[in-house]
Amino acid sequence: MEFSSIGRLEVRITAADVGKRVSVRRLGHPGVTQEKFTDTVGVLTSWNNGVLVITRRDGERVRIEESSLVAGKVVPAAPARRRGPSASYQELVRVAARAWRPVESERLGEWELRAAAGFTRRANSVLPLGDPGMPLDEALTVVRRWYHDRGLPAYVQTATGAEGTQELLCAELEERGWVREVTAELWTGALAPVADRAEGAGVVLSREADATWLARYQRKGVSEVALKVLGWGSPRSSEAESGGGPSVWFATVPGAGTGAPAAIGRCVVDGRWAGFAAVEVDPALRRQGLAGAVMAALARQALDEGASAAWLQVETDNVGARALYAGMGFSAHHAYHHYREPQASGAPGH
Known part of the structure; x- marks a missing residue:
């Protein structure tokens, strides 16, 4: 339900807004005399039993007690970019996929299963751009069997932080025990x-x-x-x-x-x-x-x-590379993640 709290601040989001990008303000330290607020922006991925989960741009999931909310609203799906070439997530993810072309691939609905004998996760993971054509649990069963037949652990590549990315799928995978092994970012800039x-x-x-x-x-x-x-x-x-x-x-x-x-x-x-x-x-x-x-x-x-435009991928902990690329005019477009199936062993490189 919607409710008002603390003066003009108002919570204008509900569980019906799951899947949308939101901005919320909550009490950062409940119970103290001097109120301190914490702001969170991201995709609302669940709202159950009085707890909201918001996935931030970098893929971090933030749990928020409904009782601590003092304000909330739906905000535009992605912030306006201030520099660099304009590009959608859909365009960039397909360009990046062609740069790391697998030696074997198969369609599962709108998903693409990719394999290359374990060389780089980018060529040995599912690219889930759309509907797999069956319920998620069935699709993941097919995915695991497909990779196991090739002697590989199953990975799903997802993204967060831009319009059309897969925050909801990330949440679904984590609920099913899939483990996020690597988070990196795709940066863009003028060539x-x-x-x-x-x-x-x-x-x-x-x-x-x-x-x-x-x-x-x-x-x-x-x-x-x-x-x-x-x-x-x-x-x-x-x-x-x-x-x-x-x-x-x-x-x-x-x-x-x-x-x-x-x-x-x-x-x-x-x-x-x-x-x-x-x-x-x-x-x-x-x-x-x-x-x-x-x-x-x-x-x-x-x-x-x-x-005329450039892109590259850089891991979040590569401080030196990030400084170099920022100096060249590159900036982050979205984060991407590789989720490994539960209890799988072995890991191809980034």
Whole structure:
């Protein structure tokens, strides 16, 4: 029910607003003489037995006692973006999925089951964009069987923090014991400033992840399957040859002598988007502008192919990378999460 409290403040949300983005104010310290308020903004994912659960932009779930509410209202589905290219979650998630193309996939209604022998969760997880065509518990049973048949743990990739993301599905998975293993963010920015940032002297671009590039790549012992995921969209693929797929570029800054490269990077050019990944620098050579040089060289190539916007994925605890990308004009668009089935063992990389 709706009710008023403390002067002009009013709670104007009810259990019927589950699934909507809300802003609420509650008493932060019930029982003390001086009242202190706490504000929470996110998607209302449940309201049962006098307790609200609100999922924040980063995926954190906040439990709030109904009795502590002093104000609440429904707010726009996503805040206005102040900088960077305009893009919907649906557009970005599909572009990102094409950048980490699995070697095997199957449809389950509007869900996509993806597998690539365990190389990166992004190619070994369900992408649940819509209705699976059956009740959720049945769909999850099918998902677990599909991955187990391939010797893999089942993962579901979800997102929070933008219009059309999956806060409700996250809550449903957690109620069923699925465990959130990784939270990262997808950031976007304009491409031209990245290209203008540095000259990129000494950066060599290639269509293939050769042995030299792989010597710096953090995932050692890369398999043939992994190479297919990394290199999908190169001119050798039939889709790219017919103009129907992204193009992939690998950047290398040679190291001293015959050792591993000083720095590497990867870029997938897909229409107006350029996606950056695997930007890695020799630890002894960090803070010398090599990451910026790699991204600048890749950005210029992407501009030449008609791209104008950029995206990348960064984990929430990677402080150095986040500072670098923010300095280039990138900002967070949404958070995404990988949920592992209950009691599964083994974990492919991010």
